[in-house]
Amino acid sequence: MMKTCLVVDDSKVIRKVARHILETLDFTVSEAGDGQEALDACRVGTPDVVLLDWNMPVMSGIEFLRALGQEALPQRPKVIFCTTENGIAHIRAAIDAGADEYVMKPFDRETLQSKFELVGVA
Amino acid sequence: MEISDGAVRVLAGLLTARTGQQLSVGRRWRIETALRPLLLQHEIATLDTLVGRIVSGAEPVLADAAIEALLNHETFFFRDLAAFRQFETLGLQRLHTARADTKRLRIWSAGCSTGQEAYTLAMIFANRPDHWADWSIEIVATDLSPTAVARARAGRYSQFEIQRGLPVAQMLRCFDQQGDEWQVSSGLRDKVRFRVHNLLGVPPAGLFDAVLCRNVLLYFSADVRGLVFGRIASAMPDDGLLMLGAGETVIGQTDRFVSDYECRGCYRKRRDGSGPIASQGSTLR
Ligand SMILES: C[S@@+](CC[C@H](N)C(=O)[O-])C[C@H]1O[C@@H](n2cnc3c(N)ncnc32)[C@H](O)[C@@H]1O
Numbered sequence: 001m002m003k004t005c006l007v008v009d010d011s012k013v014i015r016k017v018a019r020h021i022l023e024t025l026d027f028t029v030s031e032a033g034d035g036q037e038a039l040d041a042c043r044v045g046t047p048d049v050v051l052l053d054w055n056m057p058v059m060s061g062i063e064f065l066r067a068l069g070q071e072a073l074p075q076r077p078k079v080i081f082c083t084t085e086n087g088i089a090h091i092r093a094a095i096d097a098g099a100d101e102y103v104m105k106p107f108d109r110e111t112l113q114s115k116f117e118l119v120g121v122a
Numbered sequence: 123m124e125i126s127d128g129a130v131r132v133l134a135g136l137l138t139a140r141t142g143q144q145l146s147v148g149r150r151w152r153i154e155t156a157l158r159p160l161l162l163q164h165e166i167a168t169l170d171t172l173v174g175r176i177v178s179g180a181e182p183v184l185a186d187a188a189i190e191a192l193l194n195h196e197t198f199f200f201r202d203l204a205a206f207r208q209f210e211t212l213g214l215q216r217l218h219t220a221r222a223d224t225k226r227l228r229i230w231s232a233g234c235s236t237g238q239e240a241y242t243l244a245m246i247f248a249n250r251p252d253h254w255a256d257w258s259i260e261i262v263a264t265d266l267s268p269t270a271v272a273r274a275r276a277g278r279y280s281q282f283e284i285q286r287g288l289p290v291a292q293m294l295r296c297f298d299q300q301g302d303e304w305q306v307s308s309g310l311r312d313k314v315r316f317r318v319h320n321l322l323g324v325p326p327a328g329l330f331d332a333v334l335c336r337n338v339l340l341y342f343s344a345d346v347r348g349l350v351f352g353r354i355a356s357a358m359p360d361d362g363l364l365m366l367g368a369g370e371t372v373i374g375q376t377d378r379f380v381s382d383y384e385c386r387g388c389y390r391k392r393r394d395g396s397g398p399i400a401s402q403g404s405t406l407r
Contacts, residue, residue, distance in 0.1 A: 006212070009296075064206055086281060088294070088299045091290060091293075091294065093128055093295065095290065095291065095294070099290075101289070101290050102290040103285060104281050104285060106282075107285070108282075110198070110286060111282075111286050114198070114200075114203070114287040115285075117203045117204075118203065118289050
C-alpha cells in the first residue's frame with residue numbers, strides 16, 4: 001500500500017515542490033494551507049506522515065502539533081517539521097512539542113528521503 | 123568547453139596513477155564541469171592549455187588541484203541507515219563479545235571524505251555510553267584528499283550537509299550551532315583521528331577490528347581493487363569486519379573476503395585465504 005503524506009504549508013509553490021518530490025518517493029500526497037486545515041484533514045483520515053511548515057496563518061505548525069496531541073486519533077502520524085526556521089531554539093521547541101524530525105529549508109530529495117527513513121516511513 | 127581526447131587521456135592517466143581511480147567515458151563530462159573553477163582561478167583559457175601546463179611538470183600545484191577537483195567527495199551521516207543499524211546491532215555486538223577481555227576496539231574509516239562516516243561511528247558509540255563504558259575505542263579516518271581531511275578534522279558542516287541522514291535529536295546532542303554552520307562537539311571530535319593516506323599504499327599501522335571502506339573502491343579498476351582488498355585484509359585480524367557501500371560487494375572482486383552471513387552488507391576474511399597478493403602487487407607500481 002502506498003504511504004500517505006500531508007503537506008502543510010501556506011505557500012502553494014512550496015506545496016507543489018514538496019508534492020513533486022514526494023511523488024517520486026511513492027507517496028500519495030494531500031495538501032493543507034494552514035494548521036487548522038491540517039487538523040481537519042487528520043480527523044478525516046490520518047496520514048502516515050505530516051510535513052509541517054512553521055509560520056502559517058490561522059494556526060501555526062507548532063500550534064497544530066500541540067492540538068494534534070489533544071486529538072483522539074486511531075493512530076498518530078509521524079510529524080516532520082519543514083521550515084526556514086533554523087535556530088537551535090526553534091528546533092528544540094519543535095522536538096519538545098512532539099515533532100519526530102526536522103528539516104531546514106532548502107532541502108533536497110535525499111534529505112527528505114533520509115528523514116523518512118529515520119521516522120520509519122520510507 | 124571542449125577537451126581533446128589526448129588531454130582526457132593525460133588527466134585519466136594522472137588520476138589513475140595518483141589515486142587508482144578510473145575516469146570512465148560516462149564521467150567524461152564531469153572533467154569539464156569539475157575543472158572549470160580551476161581554469162577561472164588560474165586564468166587559463168582552455169582545458170587543453172591546463173593539461174599542457176600540468177604535463178610540463180613545472181607547476182605541481184596544478185596537478186594536485188586537478189586531481190582534487192576530479193575526486194568525488196559525496197558523503198553523508200548514517201549513509202544507508204539500515205546498513206549502519208545492522209553494523210551496530212550485529213557486527214559491533216559480535217566484536218563487543220569477542221573483545222570482552224581486552225575491551226579495545228580499533229576502527230578504520232578508509233576513504234572518509236569530509237568525515238561524516240567517521241563521526242557516524244563516533245556517535246554510535248556515544249549513544250550507548252553504558253554499553254561501551256571502560257572500552258578504549260580508537261577511530262582512525264583517512265582520505266587521499268588533504269582538503270577533505272582538513273574539513274573532516276574541523277568537523278564543521280553547512281545546514282545542507284548537517285541534515286542529510288542525521289537524526290535531529292542526534293544533531294542537538296552532538297553539534298553546536300555556529301552561525302550558518304554546525305560543528306561536531308569537541309568531545310566527539312577528540313574521538314576520531316584524521317589523516318591523509320592513500321589506499322594504494324601500506325595501511326595505517328596496527329590491526330583494525332572493523333574497516334569501513336564505502337563508496338571508494340567502485341571507482342577503481344579490477345586490478346587495483348584486488349590490491350586494495352589485499353591491503354585492507356592485511357590490516358585486519360581474522361575475525362575482523364569489513365563494511366562496504368550499499369551497492370558494493372566482494373563477490374567476484376577478491377579472494378580475501380567472504381560475505382558475513384551473520385551481518386548482511388558486511389564481509390570477513392576468508393579463513394584459508396592468503397590469496398595471490400604478491401602477484402597482484404606486481405602488476406602495479
Ligand atoms: C564518494 S567518497 C565516500 C565517502 C564515504 N566513505 C561514504 O561512503 O560516504 C570517496 C572518497 O574516497 C577518496 N579516495 C579516492 N581514492 C582514494 C585513494 N586511493 N586513497 C584514499 N582515499 C581515496 C576520495 O577522496 C573521496 O573522499
